Amino acid sequence: MMQKAVANLNEDEIQALKNRWLGVTLKQQFDYLLLWKIAGVVAIIVVLGFLRYRELSTLNRKISESNQQLMTAKRELELLSTTDHLTGIANRKKLDEQLIREIYRTKRYQHPLGVMLVDFDRFKQVNDTFGHAMGDRLLSQAATIFSANIRQSDFVGRWGGEEFMLICPETPLASLEILANNLRQTIANSSFETAQVQTASFGIASYQPGETMEAFWQRADKALYRAKKGGRNRVEVAS
Numbered sequence: 327m328m329q330k331a332v333a334n335l336n337e338d339e340i341q342a343l344k345n346r347w348l349g350v351t352l353k354q355q356f357d358y359l360l361l362w363k364i365a366g367v368v369a370i371i372v373v374l375g376f377l378r379y380r381e382l383s384t385l386n387r388k389i390s391e392s393n394q395q396l397m398t399a400k401r402e403l404e405l406l407s408t409t410d411h412l413t414g415i416a417n418r419k420k421l422d423e424q425l426i427r428e429i430y431r432t433k434r435y436q437h438p439l440g441v442m443l444v445d446f447d448r449f450k451q452v453n454d455t456f457g458h459a460m461g462d463r464l465l466s467q468a469a470t471i472f473s474a475n476i477r478q479s480d481f482v483g484r485w486g487g488e489e490f491m492l493i494c495p496e497t498p499l500a501s502l503e504i505l506a507n508n509l510r511q512t513i514a515n516s517s518f519e520t521a522q523v524q525t526a527s528f529g530i531a532s533y534q535p536g537e538t539m540e541a542f543w544q545r546a547d548k549a550l551y552r553a554k555k556g557g558r559n560r561v562e563v564a565s
């Protein structure tokens with residue numbers, strides 16, 4: 327149909343038509359508004375992302391600070407629960423833990439392990455004569471004496487009351503007896519606040535294969551009992 331219409335046109339009309347079409351200019355315009363819109367959205371996303379990142383970083387920092395504080399509190403609690411508040415050395419709970427650990431080690435490597443129970447002589451008299459506070463100070467001083475006169479590999483704690491326990495790894499019975507006698511003399515020669523001679527009795531034992539922890543310290547305790555019965559200020563060796 328279009329072809330028919332064109333075929334009916336004369337030369338002038340065709341030319342006029344062509345001129346009209348050629349006058350149409352193709353105007354293509356760049357859409358700056360859209361560009362700004364996209365840039366705006368991207369900027370908002372970037373700013374929001376940055377704010378979220380900062381928020382998460384602060385949160386992370388606070389969490390790791392809290393973790394640190396928790397760890398410190400846990401360590402302090404552990405220390406408190408295993409320290410004797412009067413003397414500052416290990417308490418009975420810690421002594422039990424240490425003794426069982428050393429028994430495992432001695433079973434594993436078959437090395438000698440010594441244990442020593444020390445009880446202050448006539449301690450009731452100290453309390454009765456000088457007061458309980460003086461008795462407390464004497465026990466603290468005793469703890470200092472023990473700590474200062476044993477090896478770093480040895481372990482001392484307060485077993486209870488006026489009684490102390492020393493755990494001595496890698497120490498055969500003969501060496502344990504020498505150490506016990508040295509400690510006994512050091513205590514007897516120390517000047518305490520009471521200005522009286524203060525002595526202590528010792529029961530010592532060497533670990534026997536297959537022995538339970540209780541059986542081990544009970545042998546030392548029996549030896550200590552013998553030291554008391556035998557006149558005090560002496561070392562008795564467990565059989």
Ligand SMILES: Nc1nc2c(ncn2[C@@H]2O[C@H](COP(=O)(O)OP(=O)(O)OP(=O)(O)O)[C@@H](O)[C@H]2O)c(=O)[nH]1
Pocket residue numbers: 412445446447448449450451453457458459460461462465486487488554558
């Ligand atoms: N100050 C003080 N005294 C304590 C503490 N724990 C136990 N004692 C006292 O130690 C004394 C122990 O008395 P006893 O068991 O009769 O023994 P002892 O007088 O030392 O006599 P022997 O052991 O037979 O030489 C008691 O008077 C207890 O009150 C303590 O933490 N502080």
